[in-house]
Amino acid sequence: MIDLRSDTVTRPSEAMLDAMMRAETGDDVYGEDPTVNKLEAYAADLFGKEAALLGISGTQTNLLALLSHCQRGHEYIVGHDAHAYKYEGGGAAVLGGIQPCPIPFSEKGELPLEQIERNIKPDDIHFAITKLVCLENTQSGKVLSLDYLNKYSKLAMKYNLLRHLDGARVFNAAVSLDIPVSHISEHFDSVSICLSKGLGCPAGSLLVGDADFIKNARRWRKMIGGGMRQAGVIAAAGQYALINNINKLSQDHNNTKKLHDAFSGFSTLSLEGSSETNMIFLSPEIDLSAFAKFLLTKGIKISGSRWVLHQDISTNDIDQIISACKEYDIYPI
Numbered sequence: 643m644i645d646l647r648s649d650t651v652t653r654p655s656e657a658m659l660d661a662m663m664r665a666e667t668g669d670d671v672y673g674e675d676p677t678v679n680k681l682e683a684y685a686a687d688l689f690g691k692e693a694a695l696l697g698i699s700g701t702q703t704n705l706l707a708l709l710s711h712c713q714r715g716h717e718y719i720v721g722h723d724a725h726a727y728k729y730e731g732g733g734a735a736v737l738g739g740i741q742p743c744p745i746p747f748s749e750k751g752e753l754p755l756e757q758i759e760r761n762i763k764p765d766d767i768h769f770a771i772t773k774l775v776c777l778e779n780t781q782s783g784k785v786l787s788l789d790y791l792n793k794y795s796k797l798a799m800k801y802n803l804l805r806h807l808d809g810a811r812v813f814n815a816a817v818s819l820d821i822p823v824s825h826i827s828e829h830f831d832s833v834s835i836c837l838s839k840g841l842g843c844p845a846g847s848l849l850v851g852d853a854d855f856i857k858n859a860r861r862w863r864k865m866i867g868g869g870m871r872q873a874g875v876i877a878a879a880g881q882y883a884l885i886n887n888i889n890k891l892s893q894d895h896n897n898t899k900k901l902h903d904a905f906s907g908f909s910t911l912s913l914e915g916s917s918e919t920n921m922i923f924l925s926p927e928i929d930l931s932a933f934a935k936f937l938l939t940k941g942i943k944i945s946g947s948r949w950v951l952h953q954d955i956s957t958n959d960i961d962q963i964i965s966a967c968k969e970y971d972i973y974p975i
């Protein structure tokens with residue numbers, strides 16, 4: 643089965659499983675798991691931050707960031723369609739009394755600076771205290787430019803606002819720009835990173851930031867039941883991925899481009915938006931349920947209009963997807 647639903651469907655490779663199997667472990671709640679400690683130190687270094695924390699999911703590390711940066715009665719500015727607002731069960735509000743202030747993303751996946759500025763509340767007892775601005779990179783597969791990040795960062799600092807990045811796919815952004823990921827993370831106080839998406843781990847996310855912030859996040863992690871014991875088996879997968887799988891993302895991007903370009907030769911099937919990293923979006927005119935049913939007969943699984951490429955989809959698979967699309971394009975059901 644070729645699974646285009648998400649890059650979360652990747653399975654750990656033999657080599658990754660081998661690293662997990664051989665992981666040296668200890669009780670991480672006591673701070674005694676050497677593999678976790680090594681991964682956290684490695685990640686902090688990679689992102690140019692003082693410290694890092696291993697979490698179980700991106701939802702968890704985003705929540706830990708908000709709980710650690712903000713207090714009850716604080717507010718964070720965030721995208722309307724941002725994962726950290728829309729797809730995380732309202733965790734920051736439920737557990738932290740932290741109010742979201744959602745504003746629309748632009749076509750480029752940015753929060754427009756003038757919109758951010760307009761939504762920063764003045765010091766007035768009527769308002770929640772604006773504390774943080776959260777970006778997402780990549781945002782629906784789109785890469786935020788360094789020029790934008792620079793301006794965003796300056797604006798946030800001008801108003802004394804904290805800067806959090808939901809960097810679930812930040813390595814896709816770094817690989818696409820061909821820069822070290824620290825050139826992105828330097829514009830943020832904290833970054834959350836998913837190990838379980840394009841990097842191919844079975845579970846795990848990282849949170850990076852300064853030492854006090856991570857200390858605080860570690861307490862919150864324990865409180866919400868996220869203190870894991872011999873977590874070295876998960877950390878070993880993460881360590882393997884950070885060493886071996888970041889560069890592989892460019893193959894996913896090449897495959898995405900190949901698939902994207904093939905659509906320009908079709909007559910009824912088309913795409914919308916750009917395809918900068920590992921995602922394409924089908925145009926809304928396509929009858930998705932009929933198309934999905936057809937693709938399933940060709941061994942291709944989709945859900946909705948977003949197709950996500952990942953390391954378990956080979957260049958041969960791309961050819962197979964293209965030929966299935968070609969067939970459907972000529973004889974749609």
Ligand SMILES: *Cc1c(COP(=O)(O)O)cnc(C)c1O
Nearest residue numbers: 699700701702725778808810836
């Ligand atoms: C997947 C994702 C997350 C975290 O998801 P989990 O499934 O909880 O790991 C956060 N932000 C974005 C943008 C994502 O795509």
